[in-house]
Amino acid sequence: MSKTLFDKIWEKHIVKEVEGGPSVLYIDKHFIHEVTSPQAFKGLEKRGISLFRPQQIVATADHNVPTINQHLPIKDELSRLQVQQLKENCAHHGVELYGLGHPYQGIVHVIGPELGITQPGMTIVCGDSHTSTHGAFGAIAFGIGTSEVEMVFASQCLMQSKPKLMRINIEGELNKGVVSKDIILHIIALISASGGTGYFVEYAGSAIRSLSMEARMTICNMSIEMGARGGMIAPDETTFAYIKGREFAPQGEAWEKKLAEWKTLYSDADAVFDEELHINAADIEPMITYGTNPGQGIAVNGKIPSGSDNAKALQYMGLEAGKPLLGMPVQHVFIGSCTNSRIEDLRMVASLIKGKRKSDKVQVMIVPGSQQVSKQVKAEGLDKIFEEAGFEIRQAGCSACLGMNEDKIPAGEYCISTSNRNFEGRQGAGARTLLASPLTAAAAAITGVVTDVRELI
Amino acid sequence: MQALSTIHSRFVPLQMENVDTDQIIPARFLKATTRDGFGKNLFRDWRYENNDEAKPKADFVLNQPKYSGEILVAGKNFGCGSSREHAAWAIQDYGFKVVVSSFFADIFKNNALNNGVLPVTVSENFLQKLFAQGEAATVTVNLEQQTITIDGTGEQEKFEINAYKKTCLLNGYDDIDFLLSIKKDIEAFELQR
Numbered sequence: 001m002s003k004t005l006f007d008k009i010w011e012k013h014i015v016k017e018v019e020g021g022p023s024v025l026y027i028d029k030h031f032i033h034e035v036t037s038p039q040a041f042k043g044l045e046k047r048g049i050s051l052f053r054p055q056q057i058v059a060t061a062d063h064n065v066p067t068i069n070q071h072l073p074i075k076d077e078l079s080r081l082q083v084q085q086l087k088e089n090c091a092h093h094g095v096e097l098y099g100l101g102h103p104y105q106g107i108v109h110v111i112g113p114e115l116g117i118t119q120p121g122m123t124i125v126c127g128d129s130h131t132s133t134h135g136a137f138g139a140i141a142f143g144i145g146t147s148e149v150e151m152v153f154a155s156q157c158l159m160q161s162k163p164k165l166m167r168i169n170i171e172g173e174l175n176k177g178v179v180s181k182d183i184i185l186h187i188i189a190l191i192s193a194s195g196g197t198g199y200f201v202e203y204a205g206s207a208i209r210s211l212s213m214e215a216r217m218t219i220c221n222m223s224i225e226m227g228a229r230g231g232m233i234a235p236d237e238t239t240f241a242y243i244k245g246r247e248f249a250p251q252g253e254a255w256e257k258k259l260a261e262w263k264t265l266y267s268d269a270d271a272v273f274d275e276e277l278h279i280n281a282a283d284i285e286p287m288i289t290y291g292t293n294p295g296q297g298i299a300v301n302g303k304i305p306s307g308s309d310n311a312k313a314l315q316y317m318g319l320e321a322g323k324p325l326l327g328m329p330v331q332h333v334f335i336g337s338c339t340n341s342r343i344e345d346l347r348m349v350a351s352l353i354k355g356k357r358k359s360d361k362v363q364v365m366i367v368p369g370s371q372q373v374s375k376q377v378k379a380e381g382l383d384k385i386f387e388e389a390g391f392e393i394r395q396a397g398c399s400a401c402l403g404m405n406e407d408k409i410p411a412g413e414y415c416i417s418t419s420n421r422n423f424e425g426r427q428g429a430g431a432r433t434l435l436a437s438p439l440t441a442a443a444a445a446i447t448g449v450v451t452d453v454r455e456l457i
Numbered sequence: 458m459q460a461l462s463t464i465h466s467r468f469v470p471l472q473m474e475n476v477d478t479d480q481i482i483p484a485r486f487l488k489a490t491t492r493d494g495f496g497k498n499l500f501r502d503w504r505y506e507n508n509d510e511a512k513p514k515a516d517f518v519l520n521q522p523k524y525s526g527e528i529l530v531a532g533k534n535f536g537c538g539s540s541r542e543h544a545a546w547a548i549q550d551y552g553f554k555v556v557v558s559s560f561f562a563d564i565f566k567n568n569a570l571n572n573g574v575l576p577v578t579v580s581e582n583f584l585q586k587l588f589a590q591g592e593a594a595t596v597t598v599n600l601e602q603q604t605i606t607i608d609g610t611g612e613q614e615k616f617e618i619n620a621y622k623k624t625c626l627l628n629g630y631d632d633i634d635f636l637l638s639i640k641k642d643i644e645a646f647e648l649q650r
Contacts, residue, residue, distance in 0.1 A: 015646040016639060021621020024639065026646060036541065038490035047633070052640075064488060078488035085490050129540040129564060143564055145542035146492075147571035147631070155636035157643055161619065163563075193475055194534035197562060227537060229563050293475050293537075309474065402539075404484040423479040423538060425502050 002268035005234050006165055006200055009140045009265070013123045015157055022159040028122040030056055030152045031108045032095070034086040035063040035404070036127030040150035041089040051093045053156045058117060059090050059097040062107045063128075064404050067367050067394035070100050079405065104247075106370020106396040109133040109338040113217065114372055116246025120235040120262040125152060130338045130420065132223040135232035136216035137239055138265045140200070142230040163229050164274040166199040167267070170207040172281035177454040179348065180215035181340060181418065181437035183207070184222040185287035185297045187279065193295035196228030199275065202267060203233050207281035213242040214344035221339045222420050225294035234266040286453055288325055289422045289435040292316055296422070300440060300452050301326055316424050317432050318412070325450045329361060330434065332415035333445040334427070336367030336394075337401035340418035340438050343376045349442040350382040352456065358390040359448030365392050365407065367399040391445065403428045416444045458573045460629035464555050464598045465608075467526035469518050470588050476531055477538035478565060482547045484539075495543055496550030519551075523592040527554045530587050534558075535576075536565025545569045555598050557605065559584045570622050571631060577605055583614045600626060 003011075015024040032040075037059070044051070051057070064079045074080035083100065090097035098104035104111055109130050112118040118134045124141035125131060127149045134141035144158065151158055168187060188195075201223050208216065216233050223231030233239075240259060243249045250258045285299035291313035298304065304314070306321035314321060335341070335349055346368065358364050366386055368374040374396060377383050386393050400407040401419035403426060409415045411430025418441050422433040434450070443451040486498045504519055506512035513520040529548065535558040536544060545568040548556065554574060559581045561569075569576045577598060579587075586607065587596070595608045600623065606613040618626075625631060636643075 012650075016642050018621050018635075021619050024636070024643075026643070035487050039492050039542075042491065043633075049637070052643075063484075076488075082488050082490055127540060127542075129538065131540075143540035145540055145545070145564060145568035145571060147542060147568065147633075151632050151636055154633050155640065155643055156647075157636055159621070159632045159635070193537060194560070194562075197534065197537075197560060224538075224564075227534065227562055293477070312473070402479075402484045404487060421477075421479070421538060423477045425483055426479050429483070429502055429508060 002270045004165055004267040004271040004273065005138060005202055005232060005265055006140065009121055009123065010162065018159070022161040024157050025123060025160045027125050027152050027156055027158060028056065029058070029117060029124045031112055031124070031126035031131070032057060032059045032149065033063055033108050033128065034061045034082045036146050037089065037149055038082065038085050039146045040153055041093070043150040044153050049154055051095070051153050054094040056156060057095045058112070059086060059095050060105055060108050060111055061086055061099050062396070063398045063402065065100055065397045066405055067397045067399050067407055070395045076406070103371050106372065107338045107341065107398055109221065110342060110369030110373065113137065113213070114246070114370060116243050116249035119243060119258070120239060120265050125158065129224045130221050132228070132230040133217050133221040133338055135220040135223070135230050136213060138232060138235035138262070140230065140232065143224065163200040164198050165202065166196065166228070166275040166277065167202045167204055167273040168277045168279065169205040170203070170279045170281050171205045172207055174207060174281050174284065177286050177439060177457055178284050179437045179439055180211055180218040182284055182287045184219045185289065185294070185435065186284045188222065188226045188295045189287065189297035191226055191277070193225060193293040194227045196223065196226035199228050201228045201231045203231060204267070208233060209236065212344055213238060214342040217342070218339055222294065225420055235262050286437060286440050288440060288450065290317060290319055290325060292422055292424050294420065294422060294435060297435070300436070300450065325434070326452060328450045329414070329448060330416050330444050330450060331362060331413040332409050333362055333364040333441050334400045334415055334417040334419065335365070335438055335441055336369070336399050337419035338369065338398070339420045341367060341369030341373065343373050345418065345438045346373065346377055346382055347380070348438045350385045352439055352442045352453070353389045353446055354385050356389055356446050358445045361448040362445055363392070364390065364445045365394060365400065367394045368396050370396045400427050402426060403431070409433070416441045416450070458629045458631045461554060461573055461575055461626045462600055464527055465595060466528050467593070467595050468528035468530045468557070468587070469524045469526060471518055471529060471531040472588050474532035475534045475537055478536055478541050478544040479538055481536070481544040482541065487541060487543055492546050494550065495547035496552070499547040499551045527552060528557060528596055528598065529553045529555070530557045530584070532558065533560050533581065535561050537562040540564045542568040542572070545572045545574055549574050557584070557587065570626070573626060573629070575600060575626060577616045579605060579614050579616060586612060
């Protein structure tokens with residue numbers, strides 16, 4: 001019988017079926033971070049049990065860390081305690097930790113792939129909804145809650161019902177100035193912030209095949225923003241070339257063996273999906289959001305739609321239906337987050353702004369996704385370009401994407417952000433977020449207003 | 458986990474769609490390392506003016522004494538966004554045992570179930586009927602029968618829950634109890650891969 005990519009991986013990880021209930025799904029890799037793990041460690045201790053497979057867990061500190069002076073003790077007491085707790089828990093339970101100061105530290109969804117830990121055919125979980133990012137490698141990867149983190153600690157398994165499957169096919173060539181962030185914002189605007197709920201999504205088609213791994217990660221990353229549990233892309237030569245030679249990638253004979261296995265990971269030609277969507281790549285324009293959920297997006301040169309469900313969002317955003325966003329002043333530009341903080345994203349920004357200076361009216365913050373990305377930025381001299389442009393480069397972390405540390409956008413001010421959520425108060429109480437691609441964000445940094453990047457390239 | 462069976466209560470109507478977990482509990486409250494005390498920050502930025510507990514926003518339902526009860530009724534796609542279980546902890550700590558919506562985001566739904574908070578999915582039509590009730594109206598949620606009833610009118614709907622989760626909730630078991638009981642199967646699975 002023909003199978004989907006999802007089915008092939010899912011079936012290989014079922015330990016047991018439970019009558020009238022979910023399946024027992026085996027988890028290959030478990031990423032943890034400081035914010036959603038402490039209560040799970042406490043739960044284990046309360047039950048008097050130890051970690052079942054500590055060597056299958058990798059930890060980092062990202063959500064709640066400062067992005068300046070990371071060599072100094074963290075100023076905020078609660079944040080310091082939380083990061084310290086992670087350190088103690090990992091030491092106590094024998095978990096590998098890439099904490100502050102470690103050369104591998106960074107946003108959990110950036111470091112997993114860049115270290116070669118994330119591989120095709122795996123089941124991967126993390127107490128973070130953007131775990132869907134890892135699906136770009138042809139893995140079943142999804143976010144879980146803290147009780148589930150504790151389950152994986154205790155048994156390396158989760159009780160999971162099989163989701164419905166959706167395939168989104170994007171065929172053709174992308175227009176000038178359109179990048180993978182625009183593809184995913186276009187999809188979410190099309191099917192809404194809840195259009196994928198209950199589904200696992202496979203992205204396919206020639207437009208997807210032509211993307212780099214970084215670009216594919218951006219798309220899978222935001223699957224959760226349409227409600228989908230995860231997103232995935234069948235591995236191909238681009239995937240294999242990306243993984244080969246990375247720190248934790250298989251080597252020698254093991255590589256050949258894995259490679260043969262990975263090459264079987266695709267949806268069979270006549271595999272059936274519960275839902276299928278076809279999008280013409282040429283229809284996608286540079287996108288921007290105007291509202292308070294990621295489905296409220298338009299082409300950057302479009303007009304804000306009217307409609308009763310927009311009223312509350314527009315009031316919060318201080319915007320009016322029927323008006324364009326183009327030309328509207330912004331006060332902040334944030335380039336970072338697990339969606340768009342990889343080296344390719346930063347190269348994209350650098351190539352657009354090289355030799356230019358930011359507008360005096362905006363503050364621009366670039367937060368690389370990991371220590372390794374920071375290192376690469378310096379090696380390629382991108383830091384000089386950013387400095388000359390007046391951009392501030394920070395140290396790795398989640399930063400202003402979720403406003404948990406001190407990197408916040410002030411109430412009432414507008415921020416063009418390469419992150420993934422424009423929820424009310426997400427970037428700080430009262431902050432107004434416009435989600436866009438790194439190119440569109442960089443364009444606004446130069447002009448100080450919402451800009452159609454196609455006019456600058 | 459606490460066992461749950463029948464809840465008979467008034468309800469708090471939160472007539473909004475796409476309520477995300479950043480609204481349920483903003484990120485700045487996620488610095489705790491225990492599960493306790495999140496209720497006081499539930500819907501923090503909708504509840505208070507400028508984050509000031511002395512200035513409750515009068516138009517927000519949690520600040521309106523006419524609404525109370527152990528049931529929260531909200532618009533579709535409740536709990537979307539971040540996987541933070543703190544959202545379920547905040548709802549539970551505040552005193553809600555049931556959340557009713559026309560549909561829930563997947564991760565929130567699991568988080569709620571794992572904490573003994575019952576997510577009840579009803580039709581959009583039934584949801585609107587609930588919103589149309591007066592503040593004194595009561596609702597009965599019967600987990601055993603899988604029904605939700607508006608007591609005043611007798612209108613009733615069946616809701617879905619998988620048999621395994623239902624047994625867990627009725628008995629106060631959790632998944633870890635079950636997973637630990639099949640550890641031998643898990644070890645055998647690892648060996649044959």
